[in-house]
Amino acid sequence: MTEVAQQVANWLTIGGIYALLALGIAVIFSILGLINIAHGELVTISGYSMVALAANGVPWALVIPLAILVALVASVLMERVAFRPMRGAPLSAMLLGSLALSIVIQNLLLLFVGARPKTIGFPGWTQSSFEVAGVTVGWLDVGCWVVTAAVLAAVIVFLRRSVRGLALRAAAEDFEVTRLMGIRADSVIRGAFAVAGLLAGIAAFFLLATSSVVVPGTGFTPMLKGFIAAVIGGLGSLSGAVLGGFVLAGVEVVFQLALPASAAPFGDAVVFGVVILVLLLRPNGLLAARSVAVERA
Amino acid sequence: MSDRSRIGRARRFVDDRWYLRALVGAALLSALLGIVITCVQTMGSGTDARVALSFLVNLAAVIGIQTFMGNSGVVSFGHVAFVGIGAYTSSLLTTAPETKRMASMIPDAPGFLLDAHMGFLPATLVAILVACAVALAFGIVLVRMSGITAAITTLAILVIVRVVLGNWEQVTHGPKTFFGIPAYTTMWNALAWVVVAIFVARLFRESNLGLRLRASKTDELGSQAIGVDIKRARLAAWVLSAGMAAVSGALYAHLMLAFGPQQFYVDLTFVLLVMVIIGGPTVSGAVIGAGAVTLLTEFLRRGEQGFSLGPIHVDQALGLTTIVLGSIVLLTMIVRPSGLLGRWELDEWLRRGAARLSARRQRPHAPVHDGAPPIDPHAVDLIQTAAAPGKEEA
Numbered sequence: 199m200t201e202v203a204q205q206v207a208n209w210l211t212i213g214g215i216y217a218l219l220a221l222g223i224a225v226i227f228s229i230l231g232l233i234n235i236a237h238g239e240l241v242t243i244s245g246y247s248m249v250a251l252a253a254n255g256v257p258w259a260l261v262i263p264l265a266i267l268v269a270l271v272a273s274v275l276m277e278r279v280a281f282r283p284m285r286g287a288p289l290s291a292m293l294l295g296s297l298a299l300s301i302v303i304q305n306l307l308l309l310f311v312g313a314r315p316k317t318i319g320f321p322g323w324t325q326s327s328f329e330v331a332g333v334t335v336g337w338l339d340v341g342c343w344v345v346t347a348a349v350l351a352a353v354i355v356f357l358r359r360s361v362r363g364l365a366l367r368a369a370a371e372d373f374e375v376t377r378l379m380g381i382r383a384d385s386v387i388r389g390a391f392a393v394a395g396l397l398a399g400i401a402a403f404f405l406l407a408t409s410s411v412v413v414p415g416t417g418f419t420p421m422l423k424g425f426i427a428a429v430i431g432g433l434g435s436l437s438g439a440v441l442g443g444f445v446l447a448g449v450e451v452v453f454q455l456a457l458p459a460s461a462a463p464f465g466d467a468v469v470f471g472v473v474i475l476v477l478l479l480r481p482n483g484l485l486a487a488r489s490v491a492v493e494r495a
Numbered sequence: 496m497s498d499r500s501r502i503g504r505a506r507r508f509v510d511d512r513w514y515l516r517a518l519v520g521a522a523l524l525s526a527l528l529g530i531v532i533t534c535v536q537t538m539g540s541g542t543d544a545r546v547a548l549s550f551l552v553n554l555a556a557v558i559g560i561q562t563f564m565g566n567s568g569v570v571s572f573g574h575v576a577f578v579g580i581g582a583y584t585s586s587l588l589t590t591a592p593e594t595k596r597m598a599s600m601i602p603d604a605p606g607f608l609l610d611a612h613m614g615f616l617p618a619t620l621v622a623i624l625v626a627c628a629v630a631l632a633f634g635i636v637l638v639r640m641s642g643i644t645a646a647i648t649t650l651a652i653l654v655i656v657r658v659v660l661g662n663w664e665q666v667t668h669g670p671k672t673f674f675g676i677p678a679y680t681t682m683w684n685a686l687a688w689v690v691v692a693i694f695v696a697r698l699f700r701e702s703n704l705g706l707r708l709r710a711s712k713t714d715e716l717g718s719q720a721i722g723v724d725i726k727r728a729r730l731a732a733w734v735l736s737a738g739m740a741a742v743s744g745a746l747y748a749h750l751m752l753a754f755g756p757q758q759f760y761v762d763l764t765f766v767l768l769v770m771v772i773i774g775g776p777t778v779s780g781a782v783i784g785a786g787a788v789t790l791l792t793e794f795l796r797r798g799e800q801g802f803s804l805g806p807i808h809v810d811q812a813l814g815l816t817t818i819v820l821g822s823i824v825l826l827t828m829i830v831r832p833s834g835l836l837g838r839w840e841l842d843e844w845l846r847r848g849a850a851r852l853s854a855r856r857q858r859p860h861a862p863v864h865d866g867a868p869p870i871d872p873h874a875v876d877l878i879q880t881a882a883a884p885g886k887e888e889a
Contacts, residue, residue, distance in 0.1 A: 233643060283829045290570045293646060294772055295828040301765050302821035305814035418761065422654070429647050463662035470651040470658075477644050478636050 200332040209444075209451045211339045211404075214346030217443030218401040219424025220431065221353065222394035224439035227428065228370035229390050230285075232292045236276060236300035238421025240398035241405060242307065244269040245412035248403075249316045258321045266399030273395025274388055282384075300417075307414040315411040342404045349400055350440060353393065357436070362389055370434065426473050432483025441484060517701035520842040521694040524779055527841075528693070531786075532686050544682065550789040551685040552746045557770045557785045558692045558778060559739030563732045565776030566705055568712030569641065572764055573633075573649030576656035577626040577737040579759030581744025583660060583667050584622035586676045588613045589749070594675035603665045615679035619688075619745040623738040629656075630737030631730075638729040641715065653764065661756035674753035680746045688746060692739045696778045697840075699735060704728050766792075769820050773827055775834025779841035784834065791823075792816055 219237070226234050247268040251261045280299045284292055327336040357363035368376040369386045377383050405420055406412060423446065431442025449472055453465050461468075476484070509515045535547040560574045587595075587604075588611045595609050596602050602609075613621070633652050640648055661670050699705045708728035710718040719725060748754060766788070774784020795816040827834065839847070 231643075233646075280825055287828060287832050289642060290568065290646070291828045291832040293570055293643070294768065295825055297765065297768070298821040298824035298828070302818050302825070305817040305821065308814035309818065422650075425647070426651075429644070433643065464658060467655040467658040470655045474633075474636055474648055474651050477640060477648060481640055481644055 203331070203333045205451055205455065207333060207335055207339060209447050211342045212450065213444035213447035214342050215401050215404050215420075215443075216423050216427045216447050217440040218346060218349065218397045218404075219420055220427035220439035220443045221350070221436060222397035222401075223421075223424050223428045224431070224434060224436055225366070225370075225390050225393050225397075228434040228436065229366070229373060229387060230281070230292070231289055232281065232296065233425065233433075234276075234281075234394070235293070235296040235421060235425075236280075236303060237394065237398060237424065238417025238419075239300050239303040240269045240273055240395055240417070241402040241420050242412060242414065242417040243272045243303070244399045244402035245318065245406045245416055246307065246311060246316065248318050248406065249412060252319055262403055265403065266396060269399030269402060270392055270395035273391045273398065277387060277391040282387075300421075304414045304417075311414070313414065315413045317411050318406055320407050320410060338404065338407050345400060345404075349397065353397075353436075356393075362386075366390060366393075370436070426470070430473060430476050430483060432480075435483065438483055445484070513701040513703070513706075514698060517697040518694070520701075520840050521697040521778070523842050524697075524782060524840075525690045525693050528689065528782060529686065532682060536682050546789065546793050548680070548682055548685060548750060550785060551682070551689050552680070552743055552750060553767060553770065553789070554689050554743075554782065554785045555685075555692050555746060556740045556743035556767050557774075557781045558689070558696050559736040559743065560767055560771050561736075561774070561776065561778065561781035562696045562699060562739065563729075563736035564771060565778075565780070566700060566708045566712065566732055567729050568776075569649075569729070570646040571649040571736075572646065572768075573652035573656075574736065574740045575759050575764045575767065576653045577630060577740035578744040578747065578763065579656060579660050579756065580626045580629055581619075581622040581741025582748040582754060582759065583673070583744075584625045584741070585615075585618040585745035586673055586748045587611065587666070588618040588621055589615065589677055589679070590673075590675050591677075600673075600675070601664075601666060601668050605666075608666065615677075615684070615745075615749065619742060622741045622745045626737045626741030626744075627734050630734045634730045634733040634737075637733060638726040641725075653760070657756060657760050660759065667756065670756060672753050672755045676748050676752045678752055679749035685746050685750075688742050692742065693778060693782070695735065695739070696781075699732065700778060700840075704731055708732055765817075766820070769824050772824055773835055775836040776838060777836055777840045780834050780836040783836060783841075787835070788820065792820070795819055 219241075222240075223234060223237050226232055226237075244265045248261055248265045251264055252258070256264070276299065280295060281292070284295050287295070323337050325336075325338070327334050327339075329335070355363075357367055365376065365381045365386050366389055368379070369381065369383075369390075373383070376386070401420065401424075406416075424443075427442035427446040428439045429442070430445055431438030431440070446469070449469055450465070453468055454462070457465055457468070509519055532547055532551070535543050539547070556574060556578050559577075560571060563569070563574070564571050587608050590612075592609055592612055594600060595604065633648075637645060637648050637652075660667050663669065667673065700709070704727075707718065707723040708725075708731075710721075711723055711725045711728060715725065744759075747758075751758075770785040770788045771781060772784070773787060774780030774782070798815060831837075836844070
C-alpha cells in the first residue's frame with residue numbers, strides 16, 4: 199500500500215513537470231503548427247541563469263522568479279529572431295529551423311560557458327523531505343504539485359476569462375479567421391511564446407532541483423518528453439497536453455516497476471514504442487484537437 | 496538530315512524513357528564526383544584524403560535520407576538509426592572471432608555471430624538486408640502517418656534503436672566501444688558504393704513509383720485522387736533509403752575501426768540533415784549539399800583551433816562549426832527553403848540552360864521559352880493544378 203502511494207507521489211511529480219513542458223509546446227503548436235525543438239533550450243538557459251544568479255549572491259527568493267523571467271524573455275526572443283522570418287514557410291522547414299536553432303543555442307553555450315557541468319547550489323529545503331504514513335515525500339515534490347496545479351489553473355483562467363486568452367484560443371482554432379476579426383497576429387504569437395517560456399522556466403526549476411547540474415545538452419530529454427506528452431494528448435489540444443504529461447509519466451512509472459531488471463535499460467525503447475502505437479491507433483492523439491493548425495499539419 | 500535534328504531525336508529518345516534519363520543524370524553526377532575524388536586522392540595531402548573519405552561515408556547516408564525526404568516530403572530524424580544498424584551488423588560479421596570472444600568484448604553473443612568471419616562485401620550486403628528488414632517493420636507503421644506525426648515517429652525510431660544498441664550488452668557491447676574491426680574502407684570502394692547509391696536513388700526518383708511519391712509531396716490529397724498509393728510509394732522509399740544508410744554505417748565502421756552507440760544519435764542526425772537541406776530535394780542536391788557542408792566544416796574546424804578577431808582572441812572555439820552550420824540552416828529555411836539546387840537535378844538545370852540558349856539563338860527577339868525538363872515537373876504541376884486551381888506554391 200505504501201509502495202503504491204510512493205509511486206503515486208512519484209508519478210504526480212514527474213507528470214506535473216511533463217505537463218508543464220507539454221503545455222508550452224502545445225500552446226505554440228496550436229497557433230503556428232510549429233513544433234519548437236528549441237523548447238528544451240529554454241530549460242537549459244533558465245538553468246544557467248540560476249547558476250549565474252546564485253553564484254553572484256542573489257537570494258533564492260529572487261533567483262527563481264528571475265530565472266523564469268529569463269526563460270520567458272528567451273522564448274519571446276526566439277520567436278522574434280528565428281520564427282517570425284520563417285512564418286508561412288512549409289511546416290517541415292520550420293521543424294528543421296527549430297532543430298537548427300536548438301543546436302545553435304546548445305553550441306553557443308558550449309562555446310561561451312563550456313562543456314563542464316555546472317552545479318546549482320539549491321537551498322536546503324529543496325533536498326529535504328518528510329514522512330507521511332511511511333511514504334517519503336520531498337518538499338520539492340509538494341512544491342511541484344502545488345505550483346503545477348496553480349500554474350495550470352492560472353493558465354486555464356487566463357485562457358478562459360481574459361481577452362488575450364480568448365484571442366489565443368481563437369487563434370489556436372483558426373488563425374486566419376482570428377486575424378480577420380482584427381486580432382493582431384504578432385501579439386498573439388508573442389503571447390503564446392511568452393506563456394511557453396514561463397512554463398518552461400517553471401519546469402526547469404523542478405527538473406534541475408532533482409539533478410542539480412546543468413550542461414549545454416540538458417534540455418534535450420525534457421524537450422523530447424514534453425513533445426511526446428503533447429503528441430499523446432493530441433497536439434494542439436491544450437488540455438490534451440496536460441493529460442498526455444500525466445499519461446506519459448504513468449507509463450514510465452509502471453514500466454519501471456513492471457519490467458524485469460534485465461529489461462530495465464530498454465524502458466525508454468518500450469515507452470517510445472507505446473508512443474508509436476498510440477499515434478498509429480489515434481493519429482491525432484488521445485484528445486484530438488479540432489484546430490485548423492492540426493488539419494494543416 | 497541535319498545534325499541538329501539528329502541530336503534532337505536522340506534527346507527525345509532519352510527523355511521518353513525514364514530509365515535512360517535516370518542513367519544519364521546519374522552517370523553525369525558520378526563522373527563529376529569521380530573526378531573530384533581522383534583529384535583529391537592524387538594531388539591532395541593525407542588530411543585532404545581523410546576529409547574526402549569521410550565525405551563519401553556521409554554522402555551514402557545523405558543520398559539515402561534524400562531518397563526518402565526529398566521525394567516524399569516527410570521529415571526524417573530516424574535514418575541515423577539505420578546507419579547504426581549497418582555499422583554494428585557489418586562489424587559483428589567481419590571482426591575476427593578471437594577478438595569477439597575476448598572477455599572485454601562480447602563473449603556471450605550467440606554462436607553464429609561469434610563464429611562469423613565474412614569479407615567486406617558480403618557483410619555489407621547482410622547489413623543492408625538487416626537495415627531494410629528493420630525499416631520494413633517500422634515502415635509499415637510509419638507510412639500510415641503523415642506530416643508532423645510521421646516526423647515524430649521517425650524521432651521515436653531513432654531513440655528506440657539508440658536505446659537497444661546502447662543496452663544490448665551481449666551483442667553490441669552495450670554503451671562501451673566496439674573494437675577490433677578490420678580496416679576495409681578505402682577511397683575507391685567508398686566511391687563505388689556511393690556511385691551505386693547515386694544510380695539507385697536516381698532510378699527510383701525517375702521511376703513511376705518515384706514520380707508518384709513526388710506527386711504526393713506536392714499535394715497529398717490531389718495525388719490520392721488520381722490514384723497514387725502513397726503508403727506503398729513511401730514504404731518503398733523508406734526501405735530503400737534505410738539500405739543506403741546501412742551502407743554508410745558499414746563504411747563508417749571499417750573506417751573508424753572502433754565506435755560506440757553514442758556516435759549514431761542526434762549529432763550525426765543534425766550534420767546529415769544539414770547536408771540534405773542545404774543541397775535541396777534532389778540527388779544532385781544531396782551530393783552538392785554534402786560537399787558544400789564538408790568544405791565549410793573543414794574550413795571552420797581549422798578556425799576552431801583558435802583565432803583572433805581584432806581585440807578578441809579565442810584560443811579554442813569548440814562548437815563554432817556547429818553554430819555556423821545551424822545558422823546556415825536557419826538562413827536557408829528563411830531565404831531558400833528549397834535548398835541550393837532547388838527542385839531540379841544537375842542535368843535538368845543544364846538542359847534548361849541549353850534550351851534557353853538555343854531558343855535565344857534561334858529567335859533573338861522572341862520571348863525566351865522556359866525549357867523545362869520533360870515529363871516530371873509538368874506531371875507534378877498538372878497534378879497540382881488539377882487538385883487546387885490557383886493554389887499558391889507554399
